[in-house]
Amino acid sequence: MNDTATTGSRPAAYGTLTEPATVKIQRLLPGPIERCWAWLTDADLRRRWLADGDMDLRVGAAFELTWRNDQLTSPPGTRPEGFGAEHSMKSVLTEVDPPRRLAFTWDGSGDVSFDLEPVGDKVMLTVIHRRLPSRTMMLNVSAGWHAHLDILVARANGIDPEGPFWDGWGRLKQDYDKRLPA
Numbered sequence: 001m002n003d004t005a006t007t008g009s010r011p012a013a014y015g016t017l018t019e020p021a022t023v024k025i026q027r028l029l030p031g032p033i034e035r036c037w038a039w040l041t042d043a044d045l046r047r048r049w050l051a052d053g054d055m056d057l058r059v060g061a062a063f064e065l066t067w068r069n070d071q072l073t074s075p076p077g078t079r080p081e082g083f084g085a086e087h088s089m090k091s092v093l094t095e096v097d098p099p100r101r102l103a104f105t106w107d108g109s110g111d112v113s114f115d116l117e118p119v120g121d122k123v124m125l126t127v128i129h130r131r132l133p134s135r136t137m138m139l140n141v142s143a144g145w146h147a148h149l150d151i152l153v154a155r156a157n158g159i160d161p162e163g164p165f166w167d168g169w170g171r172l173k174q175d176y177d178k179r180l181p182a
Contacts, residue, residue, distance in 0.1 A: 011025075011028055011124065012026070014146065014176075015142050015145060015146060017180055017181070018128070019130075021130065021131050021133070022129065022131070022132070023129045023145070024126065024127070024128045025142070025146060025149060026126045027124075027125045028119065028122050028124055029122060029124075029125055029153060029156045030121075030123075030156055030157055031118060031120075031121050031122050031123045032121075032123070033100070033117075033118050033123050034099050035123075035156075036099070036123040036125060037098055037099035037102075037116060039152060039156060040114050041055055041098075041102065043055070048072070048151075048155050049148055050067070050151075051065035051067045051068075052065070052066045052067075053065040053066055055093065056093075057093070057098065058093065059093055059094060059096055060092065060093065061092065062092050063091055063093065063104075064088055064091070065088065065089050066086060066087070066088045066089075067087045067088075068085065068086050070085055070165075070166075072151055072161065073151070073160075073161050073164050076164055076165055076166055077163070077164025077166030077167035078167065078170075079166050080169075080170060083166075089106070090107050091104045091105050091106065091107060092104060095113065099116060100115065101114065101116070106129065109131070109132055109133055109137050109141065110129060110130045110131030110132050110133070111129075111130050112127065112128070112129050113127070114126070114127055125152075127145055127149065129141050129145065135180070138176075139173050139176050139180065140173065142172070142173075142176040142180065143169050143173035143175075143176050144169065147165060147168050147169045147172055150162075150168075
C-alpha cells in the first residue's frame with residue numbers, strides 16, 4: 001500500500017496499514033476545527049455520515065452507536081448478505097480532548113481514534129483503527145471507514161455523496177483485499 005501516503009497536506013484516498021492490525025485513513029475537511037469536531041460528536045451530524053448515538057463527552061462514558069447505512073445515500077445500493085438494515089455497537093470513550101482528539105473502544109474489534117489538525121483554512125482528520133482481530137474485519141473496517149469518510153467530506157462541503165453507499169463499500173472492500181497483505 002505504498003501509494004497511499006499523505007502528500008503534503010493532501011491525504012491519499014486509501015487507508016494505510018501502519019502495523020499488522022492497525023489501519024490509518026485521512027481526509028481533509030473544510031474548517032474551522034470546531035465545525036469538524038461537531039461532525040464527530042453531535043449525533044444529528046454524525047448520523048448523516050456514520051452512525052447515530054448521543055455521547056456524554058467525558059472519559060469513561062459509555063455510549064451506543066447505531067448504523068443505518070441504507071439512509072446515507074439515495075439510493076442505498078445493494079446491501080451485502082449478512083448485513084442488516086440497522087446495527088448497534090456499545091462503546092466507551094477513552095480520550096476526549098476537544099476539539100482535537102476523540103477515542104473510544106470498538107466493541108469486539110479494537111479501538112478508534114480521531115485526530116483533528118488545522119491545515120490553513122482546512123482540517124486534517126486522521127482516523128486510526130487499532131487491534132483489528134482478523135483480516136476479514138480489517139477489510140470490512142477499511143472499506144467502511146473509506147466509504148463513511150467520503151460521505152463526511154461530501155456532507156461537510158455541502159454536497160450530496162456520490163453513488164450508492166453499499167455498492168461503493170463493496171468495490172472498496174475488493175480494492176482493500178488487493179492492497180492489504182494477505
